[in-house]
Amino acid sequence: MDDQLDLPPVTMPVDHVEAVPRRVRAALGGETVLDTVRARYVWEKPYFPQFYVPLTDVRAELLVPDEEAGAEETSRGTARWFGLRVGELLRPRAARVLTESPVPGLSGTVRFEWAALDAWYEEDEQVFVHPRNPYVRVDALRSTRTVRVEREGVVLAESSSPVLLFETGLPTRYYLNRTDCDFTKLEPSDTVTACPYKGTTSGYWSARINGRLHPDLAWYYDFPTREVQPIAGLVAFYNERVDLFVDGERVERPKRH
Structure with a gap:
């Protein structure tokens, strides 16, 4: 990976x-x-x-x-x-x-x-945000790869039906069904961001683990742009801030956010 x-x-x-x-x-x-x-x-x-x-x-x-x-x-x-x-x-x-x-x-x-x-x-x-780079491509592809998200050894989400989002120059993002997320450990955040290629986020989620809050680990788009409609309503976690396992193999955290 x-x-x-x-x-x-x-x-x-x-x-x-x-x-x-x-x-x-x-x-x-x-x-x-x-x-x-x-x-x-x-x-x-x-x-x-x-x-x-x-x-x-x-x-x-x-x-x-x-x-x-x-x-x-x-x-x-x-x-x-x-x-x-x-x-x-x-x-x-x-x-x-x-x-x-x-x-x-x-x-x-x-x-x-x-x-x-x-x-x-x-x-x-x-x-949104700025003109799109004409040399950037964004693809949202359905998959049956298994994805597990952890933080400090605590499982936050696990799925066998993710949508993988490939955006030129960025790490692959793994969007998971909400039913595959453990919302007993996630808390809604007021943070909203926008992306030229995906639109405006509908919200963020923070994780509370062992009494400590880890802010804005995950986000979701209820109404993304047409090109990435498969991610609508799904939850993605920052690869940079969680431990991510794909098909049982740990994905190294990207060095930049």
Whole structure:
């Protein structure tokens, strides 16, 4: 099971640019702020890209110049900050407009802060957290492998009908039926997280073992994205924080979370 350690990250060079083949839209306060089929993927960091949108595909009347910010020099060119106003709703420093860029195709584009918008869409499906890396694949496959989850020698779950989720660059995640989990040792948590590929979690579970609480060891999605529907309602544990046995063989804990 050592094949799950040190999985290669899916990276691209910083400032790498590609055309986005999908329609991209984003909304704030019920108003569509941008609608484009000419967006660009720009890798500001190696692991995932951001959307850069032609200014002509943005409702420019909603952009409010940030006079105090002035111009900002980046590796992608000269950018100016703008706020975003929809009715009485104002999001300061919501967008950077690249007035000049040495990178072909980026002059006159806008890079929005993701959280400044209420919702983003690729075609008609909502996207969460940040744009999806076009080189990441996520597959949820049903299996009859036996999976046992322990912490400090205490069994938290055991299943012979898991769903295995394979996500490029990450350890395999094992999603188990709730009936295969020991909820006498699990307590609900208020934690909620979101993933660009799976959607927003419905909740987390902590484990109380020998009087000690181990927070947020497991999570579940009641309404995951269409691509990973087989994991709906199932529970997955962090490989990094539990002892995991697959077909009786212990899986080494991944070295990174």
